[in-house]
Amino acid sequence: WIKCRTFSQNTWILFLVLAQTFLIVCNESLMLEKLPRCGKSFEEMMKKVDSKKWCNLTEFIPYYDNFSLCTEQEASAARCFWPNRLAQGFITGIHKQFFSNCTSEKVHWEDPPDEILITLILIPVLLMVAMISLVVWCSKRSDILV
Incomplete structure (x- = not known):
């Protein structure tokens, strides 16, 4: 009985130790204190x-990679x-500071002229009709295949 009780106490202690290691409490104030260092370095x-x-x-990708790694390490x-909402908010602020004037140029596709369209x-449609006709014609003339 003593061995079982000891085992159960040891199990309980082990459970508490493991629970503490898996319980991750985010220190948001520390993260918000450290993230500006990444922004300053990027700047x-x-x-x-x-x-x-x-x-x-291509001009700044190594710098942005360092910035991204820095924010990840500080978090x-x-x-x-x-990422988390606070880190994303900080990163979004950096994006607004440096990349707010960058817009993607969208290509507007247009149909070709009617003659080309x-x-x-018609070319693939006519090719399919020709191939089907050829198969039907060859299947009716099985004597030439033997």
């Missing part, structure tokens, strides 16, 4: 890039998941 790196090239991802150090539709 310093972006000063090296001409502001006219801020919309060209992790504060025992917070990443009709030709592009």
Whole structure:
């Protein structure tokens, strides 16, 4: 009976220890205190890039990668998941600061002229009709295949 009781107490203690390690409490104030360091570092790196090239991802991708890793590490150090709403809010602020004038140019597709469109539709249709006719004709003339 003593062994069972000891086992049960040990099990309970083990459970509590494991529960504490799995219980992650995000320290949001610490994360919000540390994230601006990432923004400051990104801002310093972006000063090296001409502001006219801020919309060209290839010009600053290494800096943005460092910024992203920094925010992830700071969130992790504060025992917070990443991304989370606070980190996303901070990242969105950085995006507004640097990339608010970047717009994607949408290509407006137009149909080709009617003559070309009709030709592009009729060619495959006529080819299918020709192939079906050829198969039917060959199946009726099975004597030439033997």
